[in-house]
Amino acid sequence: MKKYQILVIMRNRPGILSKVSGLFSKRGFNIDGITCGVSEKKEHFRMTITVIGDESFVEQVKRQVAKLIDVVKVQILDEKKVVKRELALIKVKSDSENRLEIIKIVEIYRAKIIDISHEALIIELTGDSNKVEGLIGVMDKFGILESARTGISAMHRGI
Amino acid sequence: MREINGAEIILEILQEHDLNTVFGYPGGSVLPIYDALHSYREKIDHILTRHEQGAAHAADGYARCSGKTGVCIVTSGPGAANTVSGLMTAYMDSTPMLVITGQVSVNNLGTDAFQELDITGVTDSITKHNYLVRSIEELSDLLREAIYLTENGRPGPVLIDIPKDIQTSKMSYDNFQNSCSSEYNTVSEYKYIYEKPKKNETDEFIEMIRKSKRPVILAGNGVMKSNSSKELRKFSKKFDIPVATTLLGLGILPAEDRYNLHMLGMHGTAYANYAADEADLIIALGMRFDNRVTGNIHRFCKDAKIIHVDIDEAEIDKNKRADLHIVGDVNLVLKALLKYKAEGENKVWMNRVMELKKKYPLDRNFSTDYILPQYLISKISELTKGEAIVCTDVGQHQMWTAQYYNFNRINSIITSGGAGTMGFGLPAAIGAKLANPNREVIAILGDGGFQMNSQELMTISEYKLDIKIIIVNNSFLGMVKQLQEVFYEKRHSFVKLEKNPDFVMLGRAYGIDSYLAETPVELDKLLGEIFSKKRSALVNCIVSKEENVFPMIPGGKSVDEMIMSKEEL
Ligand SMILES: Cc1ncc(C[n+]2csc(CCOP(=O)(O)OP(=O)(O)O)c2C)c(N)n1
Numbered sequence A: 001m002k003k004y005q006i007l008v009i010m011r012n013r014p015g016i017l018s019k020v021s022g023l024f025s026k027r028g029f030n031i032d033g034i035t036c037g038v039s040e041k042k043e044h045f046r047m048t049i050t051v052i053g054d055e056s057f058v059e060q061v062k063r064q065v066a067k068l069i070d071v072v073k074v075q076i077l078d079e080k081k082v083v084k085r086e087l088a089l090i091k092v093k094s095d096s097e098n099r100l101e102i103i104k105i106v107e108i109y110r111a112k113i114i115d116i117s118h119e120a121l122i123i124e125l126t127g128d129s130n131k132v133e134g135l136i137g138v139m140d141k142f143g144i145l146e147s148a149r150t151g152i153s154a155m156h157r158g159i
Numbered sequence B: 001m002r003e004i005n006g007a008e009i010i011l012e013i014l015q016e017h018d019l020n021t022v023f024g025y026p027g028g029s030v031l032p033i034y035d036a037l038h039s040y041r042e043k044i045d046h047i048l049t050r051h052e053q054g055a056a057h058a059a060d061g062y063a064r065c066s067g068k069t070g071v072c073i074v075t076s077g078p079g080a081a082n083t084v085s086g087l088m089t090a091y092m093d094s095t096p097m098l099v100i101t102g103q104v105s106v107n108n109l110g111t112d113a114f115q116e117l118d119i120t121g122v123t124d125s126i127t128k129h130n131y132l133v134r135s136i137e138e139l140s141d142l143l144r145e146a147i148y149l150t151e152n153g154r155p156g157p158v159l160i161d162i163p164k165d166i167q168t169s170k171m172s173y174d175n176f177q178n179s180c181s182s183e184y185n186t187v188s189e190y191k192y193i194y195e196k197p198k199k200n201e202t203d204e205f206i207e208m209i210r211k212s213k214r215p216v217i218l219a220g221n222g223v224m225k226s227n228s229s230k231e232l233r234k235f236s237k238k239f240d241i242p243v244a245t246t247l248l249g250l251g252i253l254p255a256e257d258r259y260n261l262h263m264l265g266m267h268g269t270a271y272a273n274y275a276a277d278e279a280d281l282i283i284a285l286g287m288r289f290d291n292r293v294t295g296n297i298h299r300f301c302k303d304a305k306i307i308h309v310d311i312d313e314a315e316i317d318k319n320k321r322a323d324l325h326i327v328g329d330v331n332l333v334l335k336a337l338l339k340y341k342a343e344g345e346n347k348v349w350m351n352r353v354m355e356l357k358k359k360y361p362l363d364r365n366f367s368t369d370y371i372l373p374q375y376l377i378s379k380i381s382e383l384t385k386g387e388a389i390v391c392t393d394v395g396q397h398q399m400w401t402a403q404y405y406n407f408n409r410i411n412s413i414i415t416s417g418g419a420g421t422m423g424f425g426l427p428a429a430i431g432a433k434l435a436n437p438n439r440e441v442i443a444i445l446g447d448g449g450f451q452m453n454s455q456e457l458m459t460i461s462e463y464k465l466d467i468k469i470i471i472v473n474n475s476f477l478g479m480v481k482q483l484q485e486v487f488y489e490k491r492h493s494f495v496k497l498e499k500n501p502d503f504v505m506l507g508r509a510y511g512i513d514s515y516l517a518e519t520p521v522e523l524d525k526l527l528g529e530i531f532s533k534k535r536s537a538l539v540n541c542i543v544s545k546e547e548n549v550f551p552m553i554p555g556g557k558s559v560d561e562m563i564m565s566k567e568e569l
Helices: A016-027 A055-067 A099-108 A129-142 B006-016 B028-039 B052-066 B084-092 B119-126 B136-151 B164-168 B173-178 B182-187 B199-211 B221-225 B229-239 B270-278 B330-338 B347-359 B373-383 B396-404 B425-435 B454-462 B478-487 B503-509 B520-532
Strands: A002-011 A033-038 A044-053 A071-076 A082-093 A112-116 A120-127 A144-149 A153-156 B003-005 B021-025 B045-048 B070-074 B097-103 B129-132 B157-163 B170-172 B215-219 B243-245 B260-263 B281-285 B305-310 B324-327 B389-392 B441-446 B467-473 B513-517 B537-542
Touching: A002 A016, A002 A055, A002 A153, A016 A033, A016 A044, A016 A055, A016 B119, A044 A055, A055 A071, A082 A129, A099 A112, A099 A120, A099 A129, A120 A129, A129 A144, B003 B006, B003 B173, B006 B028, B006 B136, B006 B164, B021 B052, B021 B425, B028 B070, B028 B097, B028 B164, B045 B425, B045 B454, B052 B070, B052 B084, B052 B097, B052 B425, B052 B454, B084 B097, B084 B119, B084 B157, B097 B136, B097 B164, B119 B129, B119 B157, B129 B136, B136 B157, B136 B170, B157 B164, B170 B173, B199 B281, B199 B305, B199 B324, B199 B330, B215 B229, B215 B270, B221 B229, B229 B330, B243 B270, B260 B270, B260 B396, B270 B347, B281 B330, B373 B396, B373 B441, B373 B467, B373 B520, B389 B396, B389 B425, B396 B441, B396 B467, B396 B478, B425 B441, B425 B454, B425 B467, B454 B467, B454 B503, B467 B503, B503 B513, B503 B537, B513 B520, B520 B537
Parallel strands: B021 B045, B021 B070, B070 B097, B097 B157, B129 B157, B215 B243, B215 B281, B243 B260, B281 B305, B305 B324, B389 B441, B441 B467, B467 B537, B513 B537
Antiparallel strands: A002 A044, A002 A071, A033 A044, A082 A120, A082 A144, A082 A153, A112 A120, B003 B170
16 A cells, blocks of 8 residues: 555536546545645646555546546646655644743744744644644644645656 | 528537437426427437436437447436436447537526536446537537547446536537537547557467467447447357357357357356356456446456457456457457467367257246246247347346347347346437338346336337337346345345236226236247237236245355356255
């Protein structure tokens, strides 16, 4: 079992997201994550779908996705060539006593604090999933009030 | 300036694609289309069924034996919802079908307006693709694309949902004419290219045949869809390879062809199942290893290498891993393979196959004074020389038809294979007859399934369609009864149809010549009579209640657990 990222480029038509998610539920595939937005061409949507499974499983997922009429391109991203990023917003309990400690940790992670109030602050972090999980792990002891993750966006290096 | 409205555009485009028989049922949100149909009645034949499900199945039956796309027009909401079973049936069996649904006006979308239904949402998982049209400008492109999709690559049903105000909006006729193709070609990024298989693929294919001692071909609906009966016949003969077919593949080889092992799978012939089990090479052509075919997938053809040819790449390795696969049209693959030299006969294996055929024939002991359903089917087969189009419903009678009707021609078994939709047979026969006015069309139905769309008797009667309707009446939901006998210790739970209507009176109420047959003698006489006339007739055949379908490989089991007769139960 491994995590795979599948890149999907789709025609920008109404209802495409439900066509993709519908396909996953119909086939009983689990989506570990999905990110979606306009690509470099406005008529195309770009999705990064993360799934967990073995090689034959992602291959089957790829073929089923490729069958959707609105899909222009599908590619299983190559682990060695891929750049993966995820954005996370983490709201942590914080008072004047531990604020400095948190700021130091945030610096080490090269994250940013984007909001501070009396009892809490919000951290913005982009990075690969390990980094996001790392920071969440460390922040746990302060008390995480909310966290929002976008899921992975990915792209191959070079051309 | 001449103008054209959305409804007329729809009919123009249907005509442009030579789709001039449509099935449907009107309603508020397709009124503009029906109004246009009135003006187009010389050019487009509209068949009014008595239920939208009937219209969808009829369009399906039409498509299956015409090779053209079946078209069905229904209103929004309840009308659209009634096509769901029809879409699912067509989807599972890859029938090219276009369902045009009316929708509430664009400005009412999403407001729960009267008769509004998000039919694209509902049918996402049972259509090859679907559309909600949002402007008159995109209507013609999307409709052309929809038709293109129904038949291109792996065929399937496509639904296009058209709001009422788009049906009435107008555009200039010149703009409509000019709108053709340019954008539509770019919109359609989906292009199935029919390419010849690569030489290294066919080289390897032939090499695997050479290395094998016991090859078996499994031929499915894809062989039918690609019109490859002739090529398959040549191929099996040239390379001396027997052919077992799926339910939808019946008729690909003539029944008596030496290489024909007939249907395999759950209720397939024992010889087909044994041959497949003994095979060391399975050549799967246009079939998808459905669980009714394979039973326990892990034990299915466990000693065989597998070659899989399918037009749909997603079928490769989906259920069964292939050692070699070719994605493409079966016809092109077979043509490429026929160019290779064969190594001569494979006597040992063909002798073994013949021995299996001899040793495990279907039971043909019909001498009873009541009607055996198997006898009934054999008799119909004999009377029509295996040349008729046979539409069935779902259940025991369907399996007996598959076993005992000697299909000699392609596109002759019209049955719901993948979905197993009861109620399919009667309306499908309507479509089949309209597609093939010159062939004998028979609807073989169970007393249960017949009652799921019996209102279509009226359509048959009104349009004077010569369809022979045979009710295999065992007063049971037979197939479910059989399952209860095998798996639930004969506890018959709600499978007895104690109260059936008088089918003869029912048929007559619809204006169809209707008869009762209770003994083989009566049956012979009646069948002889109705098949000599070119008009519809219904025969209520009272058959034995006890009969079950054998052989049977219980679901999830494998060949070694095949039950050959009731004595083994
Ligand atoms: C729409 C639908 N509902 C239920 C079933 C389940 N089912 C499969 S076969 C069968 C019995 C069919 O009985 P009948 O039409 O009398 O045919 P027989 O098996 O007796 O030949 C049933 C209920 C189905 N296939 N389709």
